[in-house]
Amino acid sequence: MKKRLITIILIVLVSFTLAAEVTTVGSGSLNVYGSVGSGTIAFTVEQTNTTRIDLVNNTAIQPTGDGIVLGNWEFSASNQGSTVPYTVTYATTPLTSGTTTIAFEVIELNGTTVVPQTSNSTAFTAPIGSPLVTRDIAVRLIETVPALAPAANNYNGSITITLTTGT
Amino acid sequence: MKKHAVLMLSLIFIFILPSLWAATTPQTLGSDTITFNGYIESGLYFSVSRLADTSYNLLSEELQPEGEGVDIGSWTLRVDNPPVTETTFTITYTFEPLKSTISSIKDEIDFILLERPEDESSEPVERNNIIGSQVTVVLDSGLSTFTHIFAARLTTDGAATAMRAAATDTYQSDITVSLAAE
Numbered sequence: 152m153k154k155r156l157i158t159i160i161l162i163v164l165v166s167f168t169l170a171a172e173v174t175t176v177g178s179g180s181l182n183v184y185g186s187v188g189s190g191t192i193a194f195t196v197e198q199t200n201t202t203r204i205d206l207v208n209n210t211a212i213q214p215t216g217d218g219i220v221l222g223n224w225e226f227s228a229s230n231q232g233s234t235v236p237y238t239v240t241y242a243t244t245p246l247t248s249g250t251t252t253i254a255f256e257v258i259e260l261n262g263t264t265v266v267p268q269t270s271n272s273t274a275f276t277a278p279i280g281s282p283l284v285t286r287d288i289a290v291r292l293i294e295t296v297p298a299l300a301p302a303a304n305n306y307n308g309s310i311t312i313t314l315t316t317g318t
Numbered sequence: 319m320k321k322h323a324v325l326m327l328s329l330i331f332i333f334i335l336p337s338l339w340a341a342t343t344p345q346t347l348g349s350d351t352i353t354f355n356g357y358i359e360s361g362l363y364f365s366v367s368r369l370a371d372t373s374y375n376l377l378s379e380e381l382q383p384e385g386e387g388v389d390i391g392s393w394t395l396r397v398d399n400p401p402v403t404e405t406t407f408t409i410t411y412t413f414e415p416l417k418s419t420i421s422s423i424k425d426e427i428d429f430i431l432l433e434r435p436e437d438e439s440s441e442p443v444e445r446n447n448i449i450g451s452q453v454t455v456v457l458d459s460g461l462s463t464f465t466h467i468f469a470a471r472l473t474t475d476g477a478a479t480a481m482r483a484a485a486t487d488t489y490q491s492d493i494t495v496s497l498a499a500e
Binding site: 192193194195196198201202203204205206207208212221222224237238246248253255288290296298299300301302303304305306307308309310311312313314315316 | 344345346347348349350351352353354355356357358359360361398399400401460461
């Protein structure tokens with residue numbers, strides 16, 4: 152008799168417990184939206200050497216020489232979502248003094264790789280992410296200085312370096 | 319209705335065209351300039367050469383004061399990359415009278431030099447230890463080469479001395495030819 156009473160009490164307690172559980176009556180969700188911009192692109196040209204060069208006696212500046220580094224350019228970008236082709240062009244004005252002009256060529260140094268810029272442009276593809284591309288820029292004469300070129304200390308030339316998209 | 323459609327298409331075309339153009343035409347993203355500065359120094363080449371090893375008879379007619387002299391040497395001045403401003407080069411001769419290498423012979427035979435352009439474009443000019451030869455290189459003169467020949471001839475005193483000097487083939491004089499720039 153006592154056992155039955157205990158059993159009944161347990162059944163009642165279990166029933167009350169089941170009745171007290173939380174019942175889901177509705178549900179929904181909220182989304183979190185974010186974005187990362189296309190990032191920044193920077194292109195800088197730096198002159199590292201402003202020394203006036205002896206065009207006759209300096210061996211490095213001669214057509215068979217290694218060239219003389221005058222500066223560099225740097226391309227950097229951040230958060231690039233896709234590969235992008237770029238072109239760097241070199242527009243030169245020859246060394247000029249009075250009416251005398253002396254031509255020179257641009258040499259691009261990618262680490263230890265020497266690339267004479269015969270076409271005066273170079274192409275590269277920036278990878279996804281935050282790419283960094285740099286080149287040192289050197290120059291050397293296309294031909295040795297002719298004996299007819301007047302002696303002067305004001306032979307000035309220039310290289311304008313431009314970055315464009317596309318190849 | 320048709321007008322509206324055309325208008326819409328035109329607007330779409332107008333708005334999309336710049337994007338298409340931007341997507342297909344290279345865009346300049348940055349540009350800067352590096353300067354290349356150089357200089358050229360003038361190149362000077364000056365050489366002096368003896369024309370012959372001949373030992374001349376000092377009593378010969380051509381060496382007398384009225385003679386033409388004997389060609390003994392030449393100098394060449396070559397100016398590569400001549401300076402843009404006028405520059406004067408002076409060639410001077412330094413020499414002493416002919417003396418015997420035998421110390422016991424004291425005779426000193428005086429002489430002068432006669433200088434003329436190699437191309438004979440002008441008459442010979444007397445040169446001594448005092449009067450040098452001047453060459454002027456001017457602007458835009460280009461590559462310049464000057465070659466002059468100098469001959470020796472006895473002076474009146476030298477000829478007189480030679481007439482009574484000891485007979486020997488050891489008479490000698492060293493002629494130094496120098497270049498200076500102003």
